[in-house]
Amino acid sequence: MLGVGTFVAVLGLTATASTQINERFNVLSATEVTVESAPQDESGVDSPFPVDADQRVKRLNGVEHAGIYWPVQLDQTLAVHSAPVNSLAADTQIRVVAASSGVLEAAEPLLTQGSLFNTWHDDDAQRVAVIGTGMAARLGITTLETQPAIFIGDEAFSVVGIIDNVRRKADLLLSVVIPRSTAEEMWGPPASDVKMIISTRLGAAAQVAAEAPIALDAAHPDHYKVIPPPDPKALRTQVTGDLDQLFMLLAFICLFVGAVGIANTTLVAVLERTGEIGLRRALGARGHHIAAQFLVESGILGALGGLIGTTFAILTIASVALARNWTPVIDLEIVAAAPLLGWATGLLAGLYPAWRASRIQPIAALRR
Incomplete structure (x- = not known):
């Protein structure tokens, strides 16, 4: 028996x-497309994404959210700490990610406090940040009612949202996410490792993967490397x-x-x-x-x-x-x-x- x-x-x-x-693979893996900029010369410098890359891709049929992101290369002297000053140990490195608002929307985060930064924050290069609950605990931030801030070097960023979980891009939970335009204004445009994440409706990923490079640069679609989702079947x-x-x-x-x-x-x-x-x-x-x-x-x-x-x-x-x-x-x-x-x-x-x-x-x- x-x-x-x-x-x-x-x-x-x-x-x-x-x-x-099977259903989860269809919903998550089959609805995510990644686009990378490919080096085009001997210097190894990537082709930049256009300023309106998010809007260009979002016009494609089947696209739900799209956004550009890259890890900010900070100088060794630019430590991340909370306000009032509470620096972490000297050997502790906190990852800072510059992202457009579409990246946070594509990640489908679960907010515990506050809100995500939006296109207005991105367009006006606002000094705001979104962090995960684990990062908030490390920085000693327990609530947003006191309008806490974190410092990257001597620059203050208001924490507008704390996220508990994400359906995509889990590494965002261990990073300080700031608007793309803010990072460009403070530290200049990225030299490499720039990517775009695109979330699509179910069944549209293959089509979006084929059309995204053309939407980004119709004259040079080969400047972008598209990583489509794996075959769900x-x-x-x-x-x-x-x-x-x-x-x-x-x-x-x-x-x-x-x-x-x-x-x-x-x-x-x-x-x-x-x-x-x-x-x-x-x-x-x-x-x-x-x-x-x-x-x-x-x-x-x-x-x-x-x-x-x-x-x-x-x-x-x-x-x-x-x-x-x-x-x-x-x-x-x-x-x-x-x-x-x-x-x-x-x-x-x-x-x-x-x-x-x-x-x-x-x-x-x-x-x-």
């Missing part, structure tokens, strides 16, 4: 979980295959444990019923008759256990799916074959005990 029930439950829960993973197949192999192995291990339990139970029954076996042998039963008796018993035990275990497995799958608000996926062929699998497992588990029983001599058995 335990072996077959666990076998069916594991396979059913694997199929159910795989369905949810291939990725889904790989992940599902890995899960199936892993949990199939676990399911067979559970089934093996159940078989050992049946073998142990049958062997104990043989030892306890030695007198009965001796009596049957004395009345004319042959060894194969005794073996057949115990094989039938272990087979029936396995079939009943498989039937009961399958019932509990279906209830388990349905309960887990209901609790997680998932769609239960149950293979009817596995459900139908589970009692037969239990019967076969019972027969295999009963082979050795049945052989032991058939070898018992009637005189020795009656003496006991």
Whole structure:
């Protein structure tokens, strides 16, 4: 019962979980496009994105959000600290990211306090910043009601928002994010490592990936390297295959444990019923008759256990799916074959005990 029930439950829960993973791959991985500027000369300097790059890409059909970002290369003397001055240790490096407002929108953050900076902050080069909860704790910022500020060198930035989580660009949680125009005004345009992140509607990523370089620079689309999302079908197949192999192995291990339990139970029954076996042998039963008796018993035990275990497995799958608000996926062929699998497992588990029983001599058995 335990072996077959666990076998069916594991396979059913694997199929159910795989369905949810497929949906998440479709929603996240299949809706994200990254564009990088490619070096065009021997100096290795990247081609800059146009000032209105966000607006150009957002005009494409299927695009939801788009934004430019890059890590700000700060001088060693420009430490990040909070106000009042509370510098971190000298060897601690806090990453500063310059980003347009579209980057934060594409990341789909979960705000705990405040708000994100918007196009107005970006257009007017406002001294504002958005940080993650972990970064806020490191800088000693617990609330925005006191209008806290952080300093990059001697320049003050008002913290306008604290985010707890993001669906994309998880590295933003460990960074101080400031407007793109502010970074350009203070430290100049970036020399390299400039990227654009684009979030699209489901099914539009491939088309957007093909059109984005042309929208950015119709004369030189080859100046940009586009990283489209991975093929969701291939990725889904790989992940599902890995899960199936892993949990199939676990399911067979559970089934093996159940078989050992049946073998142990049958062997104990043989030892306890030695007198009965001796009596049957004395009345004319042959060894194969005794073996057949115990094989039938272990087979029936396995079939009943498989039937009961399958019932509990279906209830388990349905309960887990209901609790997680998932769609239960149950293979009817596995459900139908589970009692037969239990019967076969019972027969295999009963082979050795049945052989032991058939070898018992009637005189020795009656003496006991």
